[in-house]
Structures are given as structure tokens and as C-alpha cells.
């Protein structure tokens with residue numbers, strides 16, 4: 001895992017494409033549980049899965065949010081390689097997962113072709129920054145092979161966009177209509193500068209919310225694309241967010257995830273690290289009742305070292 005090289009590319013281009021970053025063997029258990037969330041390609045295209053209706057006509061209707069019906073897919077969102085990548089790019093070991101979605105797209109279900117845009121409008125209440133320590137990182141993680149005819153995202157390097165102002169945010173393809181101060185026609189050269197994110201299962205595309213990119217059409221006959229969309233920030237960065245995890249923390253999906261996750265993975269969801277003053281006999285006793293399957297020994301003051 002060449003994280004230093006990834007960091008250099010992310011800094012210069014605003015994104016880095018890491019083909020097969022998650023090894024196939026480490027994807028298997030999550031991929032085997034995809035059907036808990038979504039129909040297979042055959043089930044969708046043969047019309048044999050009643051869940052297929054939800055995907056028709058709206059590209060965003062194929063999104064499930066964390067915690068997922070599959071614990072394996074929830075765990076993959078904080079896989080140790082993903083956390084190491086986020087920490088390297090954000091230059092901070094204490095990273096927080098501020099958004100996690102699993103997304104299924106099927107050829108013909110709807111129009112997946114998007115205009116170039118940045119994501120910052122719903123990932124931060126401020127605007128993107130290039131200052132180290134003040135950045136967020138988004139990731140697309142492919143759960144199946146995504147060649148060019150299965151709708152890989154396209155991205156544009158900062159080399160072509162660094163001078164563009166924060167507004168407008170959507171830069172439209174020729175012939176597309178749109179209104180509002182965040183929307184404008186693009187210089188066609190911007191579309192000519194796009195790079196395809198096509199890659200095998202396990203590919204991770206890391207990009208910052210100020211990077212221009214867009215979704216593309218699925219054209220492969222009977223095709224399906226399964227991916228995750230993750231967002232990380234340094235835990236001390238308060239202006240970047242999408243959801244609060246507590247709102248779903250009573251669900252069995254959350255409790256099952258917590259029972260299987262490591263302290264580092266849980267820290268990425270907001271658990272204080274071992275040694276933090278939160279961990280006292282009072283809170284440990286309460287946590288033992290709330291999460292009967294969680295091994296609390298890593299947070300027990302007698303076993304853990306003080307946090308720095």
C-alpha cells in the first residue's frame with residue numbers, strides 16, 4: 001500500500017484512483033451479503049425481485065445508509081486499509097466517518113449521467129480548503145468490477161480547476177438546462193479533461209469535496225454497479241458532516257456492527273479512544289448493558305493506557 005504516493009496525487013489532483021486497493025479476499029464476505037441490501041443483476045433485470053421497483057426513475061433511490069442490513073458491509077466502511085488511507089490523506093490518525101452509503105445502480109433503471117459538480121454543498125457548512133488539517137476526504141469503493149460501461153465516476157484534476165471559484169458549483173454539459181446561482185454552463189474543455197475512475201472490485205477513488213466529478217451512464221446489457229460512498233474528516237473538524245450516527249444507534253444493524261467492530265473502527269464512529277476520561281466504572285457498566293456483545297476490555301482503565 002503506497003500511501004505516500006497516494007497522498008502526493010491527492011494533493012496535486014484533488015483525487016487519487018487506487019485500483020484494487022481492497023484485495024479480493026478481503027471483499028468476499030461483504031460481497032456475499034450484497035443481496036441483503038440489493039437485488040442481483042439477474043434478479044433486477046429478470047424482474048424476479050420485488051425490490052427492483054425502488055430503483056426505477058431516480059438515480060439516488062438505490063442508496064442505503066449506514067448502518068447497513070449487512071454487518072460485513074458496515075465493517076467494510078471502516079476497513080483498516082480505508083482508515084489508513086483516510087488518516088494518510090487527512091494527515092491525522094484520529095479520523096471520523098461522517099457519512100457512509102451503499103449504492104446500487106442497474107442499466108436502464110434511470111439516467112445516471114450527471115453534470116460535473118463538487119460535493120461540498122452537502123458535505124460541509126463552509127467551503128473546501130486546501131490547508132492540511134482542514135480537509136475532508138470522500139471515497140467511492142467498488143464492490144464489483146466497474147469498467148467504462150458500468151458507470152464509473154469521472155473526475156477532473158485540480159490542474160484544470162484550481163482557479164475556479166466556489167460558486168457556481170454545477171458546470172453543465174452542452175445542451176443541459178439549469179437555473180440558480182450555483183449552476184452554469186461548463187467550458188467544454190473541462191469535460192475533455194475528465195479521467196475515468198473505471199477499475200476492478202476493491203478499487204477506491206479518494207477525492208476531496210472540492211473536486212469536480214460526476215456519475216456516468218450504465219450501458220452494459222443487464223449491468224449492475226455496487227459501490228460505497230464514504231466521507232471522512234479529522235474528528236476535530238466540526239464543519240464537515242452529513243448525518244449523526246446516534247439517530248440510528250438503537251437499531252439491530254448498529255448493535256450488530258458495534259459487537260463486531262474493533263476499538264479503532266468504533267473510534268471512527270465517535271467512540272472515545274481507550275484511556276479517554278469518558279471511560280469510568282459508571283459508563284463501562286452502562287455500556288455492558290447497552291451492548292451485551294461488545295468486549296469492553298480495551299476501554300477498561302485497568303487495561304488501557306491514557307490517551308495522549
Ligand SMILES: O=C(O)CCC(=O)C(=O)O
Nearest residue numbers: 151152153213214215216
Ligand atoms: O456514483 C458515482 O459514480 C458518482 C455520483 C456522484 O458524483 C454524485 O451523486 O454526486
